[in-house]
Amino acid sequence: MMHQITKWLALIGLAFFISSCSDPTPKTKLVLVQGKTMGTYYQVTMALNEQQQLDAAYKISAIQVEIDKQLELVNDQMSTYRPDSELSRFNKAKETLEVSPATAYVVKASLALFNQSNGAFDVTVGPLVNLWGFGPDKKPIKVPSDETIKKRQQWVGSQYLGVRDNTLYKAKPELYVDLSSIAKGYGVDVVAQYLESRGINDYLVDIGGELRAKGVKPQNEQWMLAIERPNIGQNVQRLLQIGDNAIATSGDYRNYYEFDGIRYSHTIDPKTGKPINHKLVSVTVIHESSMMADGLATVISVLGPEEGLTFAKQQKLAVFLLVKQGDEYIEQFTAEFKPYLFEEK
Template structure:
């Protein structure tokens, strides 16, 4: 009797397993949450061998908490904050993540001859766009020159994981860390066998595969004039890494003058040209994130020249007296609908 009961039980389990295998229907599911001072969203197509959604969300949250704990300038205990407080001339053993991201940031700094500068933090903080409480105040030229004296990517070096500064510079990875976070979340999904997904952190996006019924992922480039719900351009985004940099969200106004959060390291002041939005498609969201900021600093003319010279897929919106003008590099043309 016991053997018969055991066999019957096993048969029920086998039937349940077979039913799940043959009756499984893929679904588009998703979740979101807060991270890095902004929000994230993950959408993906389920498959029969993937763990449940709650477990995947827990893994994603752990990844994002780790990136923030390593690279936040707002967290005084983060690895980046500890390095920034370390003495000049000392060698610092950086984690693999910090070394990887700083290496990419240094390459972009060199490629743009300092238009993008990974040590721009003192100027960002001076203008009130960094950690801590700030008032909307225009710094004096003396204060700007003092902050500029602490900026210079060439004072920072990386040898393997050995990070060193020859001057008391302040490293700020805000322009590239979100992109790195997106890439790490995407890698986590793929480790679970998920190959159809969209990951977004603060507007930086990575997609892979397709949606249900072979529908394409579509990404709208936000119109600076229309807010979050209006798209200036829609990109068919299959297997893409996309990042956008713009000055139309984070700024302050003083005496009728608008001051952008994007700081030009060479002048020490917010950008004043008419380029208001840059969208980059690259091999990784981390690179797209950094390159979008770099071109946003360079401006519409030099930025487009830089994109063409380096075969970068760039889409730019330039403010005109009435509305906005589209500019894009040759490498971006295949993505236009």
Template sequence: MIGFANASTKTGPLYSALFLFVASGFAGASRAIFVLSLVLLASCAPEKTTWKLSGPTMGTAYHITVTDVPPGVSKAELQSVIDAELAAVNQEMSTYIPDSELMRFNAAPVGEGVEISAHLADVIARSLEIYRHSDGAFDVTVGPLVNLWGFGPLPEPEKIPAEDEIASLVQAIGSDALDLNGLVLTKSRAVTIDLSAIAKGHGVDRVADLLEARGIANYLVEVGGELRTAGVNPQGAVWRVGIERPSAGQVVQKPIQVSGKGIATSGDYRNYYERDGKRYAHTIDPRTGRPVEHKLASVTVIAETCAAADGYATALNVMGADAALKLAEEQQLAVFLLVKTDSGFEERVSSAFSPYLERQGR
């Protein structure tokens, strides 16, 4: 399988808990672990008839809430087509299915064009766009470095990698080696692609599109921690979620209202190890070949698609707070940052994120 790793109460001091601490990479061979810790917040209005669907997928699970389903839509049929759609994402983008489209490309010789599906081409194109916008902070070829540092399928290393090993892999990887021409993908160096930082968000988008094609206008789709919402929740209000505070407990740092958007969070505060008194987080900067050392604890991105939110959350988490906010303003990204300080966490937001905060209490 691809290894990527709703309840309702009333408002006031209570939150309906949806804390999702999920590996967003392909099971065990993840490019990195991305944490989206969200809490659904409900209003106190009477609930409408609601369906909740869930199941295993991509090495994790999906959870979907739909309300006001049009006549003629069968719950069993809907679950079946959702499962089939997510299985198709697996077959296209998994690094754990030997004959997946992605693995077929990874096994192809350098310089040989490989025809891929429109879905895979769309994800590759988005990945290359984020790679360029982030000056290489987002790189779908970074897998060998992730593995070298012990955040892939292999155990943590007894010793940190040697300088020459790091330098050799930094020279070998790079999305600049990828060329996408329509539906033909070619590599100019012997790189391999791992889409763990974006494919889960793409899966969310695929399910959302499927729901909309069936006339379902009110939904929340979550796959392994990445979300997309539309319309209203079962209480007839805008979907509300809470961004989790990076801490040992499950505490809401900031509630937001979001409908018609994708949401993703990336953070490094749960997956790390220590060697000789130094902390090494799972987030690897492809440009240096090393785990990041800045104080940015988590990044939440709201975007038109969940794939975009997923990919940009990763890129910004690699870049650090100042560079992340600069890119967010340049690209008009809705971004919420939590930065570690001596006394706790500092909130920093981009201009495009402010409206989501200003809507609280309305």
């Protein structure tokens, strides 16, 4: 929900390691494509069959070219760092702009989450994120005053944003839309759809910690992922097998600063105009859509442990929470999440 919001899924580096620890069968082979996009990394692990391995169109270099094209298009549509992107041009416009069906689709999804979460998810919160020093603006030399926050809040509100067909419109000229809390997940879905269009149905797509898996590894093994324990170093809290789904984790313990001994999170609550202040350390969401998992993780991060868990249960979402309690981390999860927990026998 913020400019360059930091979303992570624990031990992503382990994902390829774990997926590669078994020798592949002669019929299938794991290959890895890596690159950079959206200010972060991407890596795509896929299992190719014998026929695909012999086809020049399935060489790593050829697949990477096509993946890069897909992700560059998403950046050209939705990046706020590219001055000529569709989103940047809309932010400069006074009222309306016709955009691609893809951008309109993601904005519609954002507005649906805004309504579903009663305003906890708001892609227009950028002016507040910048005010608190988590966007392009520098870290403030003092905590913003309530008066300053109220002034910035006048520029914020997805109720002033709309979509009609492929045209975006805004009721306030100052409205600034930032899709970073949902566009990365959308990018994962785009890559997954591209792979499936090429007949690649066993894969793990990872863009900066947003993941989507399908099928199996060689030897018919499930993709194994992990949730990180929020301590120093890489520690596994839980192992997961998510099936043909996407997964996103949002947490605030990696991106914050302190003033006078008070810790300020990078996640801003649109209703207060201030960083969230609760004991929810991380939230993990499993969903068939990476875009939705991405956005829903932000929703629950803003709502906090009690309201967030209630929301997840009401919506029947697969959600896992880590809540700080003294020096311990307490696990809470919905019934829908339990089947994905991997229990060693």
